[in-house]
Amino acid sequence: MPASFPLAQQQPGARAKSQTTLPTPQLPNIADVVARTNGGVVNIQSVSEDGGTSIGSGFCLDAKGEIVTNFHVIRDALKIGGPILAVTQDGRILTASVRGYDEATDLALLEVDLGRQPLPTLPLGDSDAVRVGDWVIAIGSPFELDHTVTVGIISGKGRSGLDGAYDDFLQTDAAINFGNSGGPLVALTGEVIGINTLVLARGQGLGFAIPVNILKELLPDLRSIGRVRRSSIGVEAVDISALDRRGTGLAGAVRGVRVAKVERGLPGDQAGLRRGDIVVAVEGTPVMSSGHFNRLIARSRPGTAIQIRIRREEKEYTVAATPIEKK
Template identity: 40%
Template structure:
């Protein structure tokens, strides 16, 4: 990202004591409600349901037996974070990055009791995870989700968590902004807050003054790794939807439309006689997709989906993802300067991402790695994905929805370059990604063709 700071999955923030409102000529000064005399009662009632999470990853020796000296110094890698209990049976919500790749997870309550925990489900795309405490017969203190959509910029919020492993810590601030896109994934819709949040607060709750969880603290914007007053939380309305699916299915089940889309630019809005640049313009319609079955066409501008107004690409992505799989819903598009309503039957995104090679048998020319299945552009694939006849590169035929690749790639994409080098063979592409991953080189630049679009993306191998 071309920014002066660094986004980190560690969290930070700073408390702003007040706001000075200057009256302009003809504008009445705004009146701010005073802060509560104390947050003590609220903190006392909520803290018991907030937990500290310690996850350990045991180091191995490539399957070989460790020597006595190796065993002595083979201490596990430990990650510290926060979480909160949403059910008295011991269901805990946290960030996925807090427990990712963990072999052992220990949850410590505010009163010092420790419980082992197992993973009920996780979602890398929203960085959320659900744990189950191993405490048969124990009734745990719990909190519940609130309505994050009603949270307003300037509202007081309270963060409770485990910064730097210190244990239960309470900080207070306001909602600084809403609907923030921090380029962490296609479902970005963060609440920004200045409540002080630091390393170890990841996965902890952000409360409103009614004691309801309005966000899950997830990331910070910081040049130093410490608190600078810009923290981000997954809004409760999004988190609750994901958590419900993880508890019911152990995985997410998001809707899929089968289109590539772009935001409406001011220039396009003027051409379409739109008062404001609103909607999502269709650039590519996938063959054999819900969109193609519904008669959607390139250059259609989607204005409403399932009776939800669409202002931007993010609005459509969220609306489709939230739609029940198999549901047939209305979609209003602007086509040739007139509004047309079509009905579309939503498919499941995760199934489509793994649609290729359902039997697990790969063609001889295919290769798998970094969450991708890659093949050469055969005539069958060109017809299946609607690819140009002269396309060159390697075709993405399946993407593991749990991989980081799912954030930037989808079946039908053609990878033309990896790290500024042309790629034409699947095995060579997989080998290059594997070498970069082993070198811990970080994200690599890839050049992608998606329909008629050509663009660069950053892929973490």
């Protein structure tokens, strides 16, 4: 309940001020959202390299039996050739084949034969539209406790530097534990807005999910060729700390990233980028983090020049780099 405070004592003859009561927002019933989505969530089990069992979660993407999970959930099974099983809420044990995977973003696309018993499919939402403070629901199988549901809010967006070069995590305080990996983070609309991926064990309420818009970008490649094609300009960038920002001339919401390495002879070098340059935009899109910069470059078209806005010695320049396909 909200804290209550005593009303101020009124002076004799003073009129009481009218109080305005804000309307209470009507939120969807969480149990109704869970009832619509829970059946489309599966428990993923596969053999681990140490001879044990790797446990994770996943969710059904379409009626053909496509299932999304994290790559790290099935990594060992791919390495040693063991089976991958998807266990449904109604107890079916389905053997899954790997349609495609992307280690860089920790995503994998599996496929199962649903026969004549389809699973509910979970619609994909728009993670860019999600706001900090929005309510979310995490569904998965932490510690083999199938179809566990936890609730929290979006605590932050654009979290990078946690797991890989393309990080852009949604942060949530919905409880995420071992076994939740690959399960959906669901908005109150019933749409998936993230894929639960990791938790910081040294803290509390620090769970992270891959934004679903990253999955949507990768799905065409995962479905058609089983891997993700990316472009590169041979530039490594790092985030700029608040202390470092003071001497950069960056103002307001402009974040930018600092160039840490330029590989000789590659497109970034040919375009004139130097170590220490601050990249503020790619093709007019403001750069918010190193993961964001890497994704903007990665999804550009090889052989087609892109405009990169940089800041160097308190002046801004635009350079053109022509990406190549990353090997």
